[in-house]
Amino acid sequence: xSIFSTKKSWINLTIWVLIIAFIIAAPSLLPxxxxxxxxxxxxxSIVALGVDLIWGFTGMLSLGQGIFFALGGYCAAMFLxxxxxxxxxxxxxxxxxxxxxxxxxxxxEPFKSSIFxxxxxxxxxxxxxxxxxxxxxxxxxxxxxxxILTQAALLVFFNFFNGQQKLINGTNGLKTDVTQLFGQMVGxxxxxxxxxxxxxxxxILAWFFARWIVRDRFGNVLIGIRDDExxxxxxxxxxxxxxxxxxxxAGGLAGISGALYTVQSGIVSPQFMTVPFSIxxxxxxxxxxxxxxxxxxxxxxxxxxxxxxxxxxLPASWMFIQGGLFILVVTALPxxxxxxxxxxxxxxLLFLIGINKKLETYPSLEVNEQGEVKS
Amino acid sequence: MQLILESLFNGxxxxxxxLVAALGLAIVFGLMGVINLAHGELMxxxxxxxxxxxxxxxxxxxxxxxxxxxxxxxxxxxxxVSGTVGILLERTVIRRLYxxxxxxxxxxxxxxxxxxxFVRSVxxxxxxxxxxxxxxxxxxxxxxxxxxxxxxxxxxxxxxTWGISALLGVATGGLLSSLVxxxxxxxxxxxxxxxxxxxxGGIDFVGITFPKTRxxxxxxxxxxxxxxxxxxxxTAWGMRIRAVTQNRPMSDCLGISTETVDIITFGIGSGLxxxxxxxxxxxxxxxxxxxxxxxxxxFMVVVLGGVGNLLGTILASFSIGIMTDLxxxxxxxxxxxxxxxxxxxxxxxxxxxxMARVMIFALIVIFLQFRPTGMFPQKxxxxxx
Numbered sequence: 001x002s003i004f005s006t007k008k009s010w011i012n013l014t015i016w017v018l019i020i021a022f023i024i025a026a027p028s029l030l031p032x033x034x035x036x037x038x039x040x041x042x043x044x045s046i047v048a049l050g051v052d053l054i055w056g057f058t059g060m061l062s063l064g065q066g067i068f069f070a071l072g073g074y075c076a077a078m079f080l081x082x083x084x085x086x087x088x089x090x091x092x093x094x095x096x097x098x099x100x101x102x103x104x105x106x107x108x109e110p111f112k113s114s115i116f117x118x119x120x121x122x123x124x125x126x127x128x129x130x131x132x133x134x135x136x137x138x139x140x141x142x143x144x145x146x147x148i149l150t151q152a153a154l155l156v157f158f159n160f161f162n163g164q165q166k167l168i169n170g171t172n173g174l175k176t177d178v179t180q181l182f183g184q185m186v187g188x189x190x191x192x193x194x195x196x197x198x199x200x201x202x203x204i205l206a207w208f209f210a211r212w213i214v215r216d217r218f219g220n221v222l223i224g225i226r227d228d229e230x231x232x233x234x235x236x237x238x239x240x241x242x243x244x245x246x247x248x249x250a251g252g253l254a255g256i257s258g259a260l261y262t263v264q265s266g267i268v269s270p271q272f273m274t275v276p277f278s279i280x281x282x283x284x285x286x287x288x289x290x291x292x293x294x295x296x297x298x299x300x301x302x303x304x305x306x307x308x309x310x311x312x313x314l315p316a317s318w319m320f321i322q323g324g325l326f327i328l329v330v331t332a333l334p335x336x337x338x339x340x341x342x343x344x345x346x347x348x349l350l351f352l353i354g355i356n357k358k359l360e361t362y363p364s365l366e367v368n369e370q371g372e373v374k375s
Numbered sequence: 376m377q378l379i380l381e382s383l384f385n386g387x388x389x390x391x392x393x394l395v396a397a398l399g400l401a402i403v404f405g406l407m408g409v410i411n412l413a414h415g416e417l418m419x420x421x422x423x424x425x426x427x428x429x430x431x432x433x434x435x436x437x438x439x440x441x442x443x444x445x446x447x448x449x450x451x452x453x454x455x456v457s458g459t460v461g462i463l464l465e466r467t468v469i470r471r472l473y474x475x476x477x478x479x480x481x482x483x484x485x486x487x488x489x490x491x492x493f494v495r496s497v498x499x500x501x502x503x504x505x506x507x508x509x510x511x512x513x514x515x516x517x518x519x520x521x522x523x524x525x526x527x528x529x530x531x532x533x534x535x536t537w538g539i540s541a542l543l544g545v546a547t548g549g550l551l552s553s554l555v556x557x558x559x560x561x562x563x564x565x566x567x568x569x570x571x572x573x574x575x576g577g578i579d580f581v582g583i584t585f586p587k588t589r590x591x592x593x594x595x596x597x598x599x600x601x602x603x604x605x606x607x608x609x610t611a612w613g614m615r616i617r618a619v620t621q622n623r624p625m626s627d628c629l630g631i632s633t634e635t636v637d638i639i640t641f642g643i644g645s646g647l648x649x650x651x652x653x654x655x656x657x658x659x660x661x662x663x664x665x666x667x668x669x670x671x672x673x674f675m676v677v678v679l680g681g682v683g684n685l686l687g688t689i690l691a692s693f694s695i696g697i698m699t700d701l702x703x704x705x706x707x708x709x710x711x712x713x714x715x716x717x718x719x720x721x722x723x724x725x726x727x728x729x730m731a732r733v734m735i736f737a738l739i740v741i742f743l744q745f746r747p748t749g750m751f752p753q754k755x756x757x758x759x760x
Contacts, residue, residue: 059477061480139743140747141743143476143477144404144410144480145678148674148675148677151674152739152740153736153740155671155732155736156733159732163727163730319489319491319492319495320488320492322488323485323492326481326484326488327485327486330472330485331468331482334478
């Protein structure tokens, strides 16, 4: 069976070619500022994929993905800071001097190695989320309790990172845009262009990875857990293992996303671990369409784009719009935009306002006593 | 001894703010399984209501002699304001989402964003006008007799009550903004509630000074808890609320209007958030984000205390309060200076307010490893419980 045998595959191929052409050409099409924004939003869509995996497919609403996002960012930033710390006194990053620290804290040491950093960016958040998840899932804590606990964990990490000036520069965060990588400034135009391409490629890889996870039997178990966890348990599966694995995968994706976002925005700070940011991640998925991977990506990119446009024009109104989106999407569009389209929503809407005729056929028509068809 | 007493007092003071804030949350969560992320913003509305009440007492000539008692009036007003907004929230959003707690959580977060931005960008005078319009609009049908509300004429009457309420609201807004110039402009800046003279200073007792504001907050909490217990245990509607909490479908079958129970419970829960707002406004300055500082603590109280159990809520808030004071203020080190040095340095590391939070949340997660459903779990035989 050839993959190019049907019309649909040709359409798919065309879409892919267009996407790749856009990614290659984007740096020359868009102004630097917009390109940088698009790169950031693409990296955010990776964390949205993770949220979709745990919430859309497994039914666990985590309000603490910011933890893993920020951890990935901190890993990248620590490496970059060390990489360009040679010229500073004691050979350690500059900010340590402000607090009179002369010796590098021990946990900074391994981040001198680039290989360790590239592994830790995804592995460290994955391990921590796996551990946290295991402790929670083992006790069958779920639903809103799980959400509240993840939010509490988020605040724990936020307070910790915010308060420790001497270890990780506390509330000021770590700057990356003036650090060096491969002899180039990270904030320079060339580096930013590469980061854009890397983000775009990683989004596609993450999408394939997530699709591979949910298409298999593993994905079926996840959906089973979402719909009826007790029944899954009685069938002989252990939900704890599945939930831990998927939560840890989502944590790893969040870490990658955070690292990419950090190098493109030029700073990582405890602000990545605030409560509103982590809940925003959920709304990207909710609007795009939970349970649809493409929806998560589109939701993250489009909502953030809308946010930057609206905030530039009318700064005060974004909170109203965002709040309204939260309410609207859960009351009127529980499937999200993509889910609504896939369920023939537009056709029904056109029918409702009287533009289209109803084309659906019925297995049988309802009739009243006189034999007339009920309208 | 003195140290222990002082520590205990501070702990109880912190705990009582948590308790009055978490009380409403716990009742609503116990009854409807709904986590209301806008609870903090309802507290914020209560705090702003206190501020507005204070300004009115200061500016309006015939109320001036009673300025000292504005706090007591503010408690009632804050209860009504937050309760009204809460009931509106229940009627418009939460009612559509029963049975899906996670969706409710997201929707209430949206509401909280809107409320925060609302107090930033709408002048407080017109904001209070809107609340008054809602208050009369929502409660007018309860006063008008049922017969009048039937049929086509009923619709007209309903519409006209809303119209009258809207007019009342506009009138209030205009009146307030002309009377009190501070309320006529929108401002994102924090405002301060000044305590009346009789609440300043402290009471000396066995060599310790107890600040009067904290004593008043403890008193407010005590009264709120007693009233809630009385309401739930001794009144007919309280009994219905308990019945619905225990078994919703069965209560429905026995003729209890679960819809009314939901409205009443949500109104009371939100109103208690308003009362908590009064307490919060006495402790520090009031801003759009004031609720967010307390809300996670409240969630922890509910999770730790267990669902649908007031005793659990009370114990949980006081233990969190006392722990916060012991760890955060470094009091453990003063009480027991000769503790072994590794322990000493660990506790010293956590001896700030934010690090104490880290420690306490970690302790709660550890506690939940042994008692996953809180201190006093609900007993049941369901698989999903």
